[in-house]
Amino acid sequence: MRFTSRREVADLLAVEAFEAKASRKxxxxxxxVVFAEGQAELSGGTVDPRALAERLSVEAEGRVQRWLARRAGTICGAAELRPQQHDPAAGFLRLFVTPSARRRGIGSRLLARVAADAGVERIQATxxxxxxGEPFVDGWRVVLRLELHEQRLDQDTLWRCHELxxxxxxxxRLVFWEGAAPAHWVASFGRVMGHVLDAPGAELQMASRAWDTAAVRAWEAGMDGGHLLVGAVVHSPSGDVVGATVTTVQGGEARVAEQHDTAVLPEHRGGGLARWMKARQALRLHELFPTVESVTVTVNRQNASMLAVNQAVGFRLLRERLLVxxxxxxxxACF
Known part of the structure; x- marks a missing residue:
């Protein structure tokens, strides 16, 4: 039996820029498929590769850069670099290699090409x-330590959420909507979303922005497909939204939902509104999407108050991640 040498493996590998709209189907x-499977492994959520392909095929021209790696003609690596809105000098990298092709230097070759082509001063990744993952970025600076939490929508968790x-x-009072926020709540919902940046470390991950009606509508349109479900607390005397939590479900048969931002206006904090919202959101999610078995969310390890809220509504640590x-x-210089 003849084994393939490392040199021969390298000769079989090609790394190239990837233009989605100009590529063959x-x-x-x-x-x-490579990107969606890698993102699902990293985030605990689900990504529909068919929906992703449809979105990329009609994507407007922008500053997003992408690459692929082929081994013996088969695509086994995918990378994407997006400019960080809160820091134009930094780009956020997502780089994935199929499990069967790992530990062959493919990720390093792909990263070398990204570094050579990147038009930013710094690269960030999770x-x-x-x-x-961690050995691959040995020597990178750790910016944040994050926890990926999972809430299993089993009977014990649903009963706990029902009590809360x-x-x-x-x-x-609690209200819910799918998709776009109702016109009479969009302004106050935007004010709440502006306070997502109050969370520890949030300024390292997102840009400060004005959450006016146009910004809310743009944010809604920019969510990654699927179903957008918002749970909100309304202050009855004023009729304004004072707290909100956001969840997305990719498709009607999805088994995993992703929770995104949760925020409460400063003057309404300390009374358990976040716990109340998240508990009822889990019940509402179960009612609307009975195939969903779990919900995932990422939290900064320093965000003690949200860690406590998550624990109260049945979230448990799934894995740890690093923003580097x-x-x-x-x-x-390394390559």
């Missing part, structure tokens, strides 16, 4: 703590 579909949802909150950063100059 076969390549677009294969790239999206990786799983421990192998294989029954709590009385004077002068406040390296200068593009340093990465180029």
């Amino acid at each position: 076969r390549d677009l579909d294969a790239w999206c 990786v799983l703590a421990g192998p294989p 949802a029954m709590a009385a909150h004077s002068d406040r 950063e390296a200068s593009t100059h340093r990465l180029r």
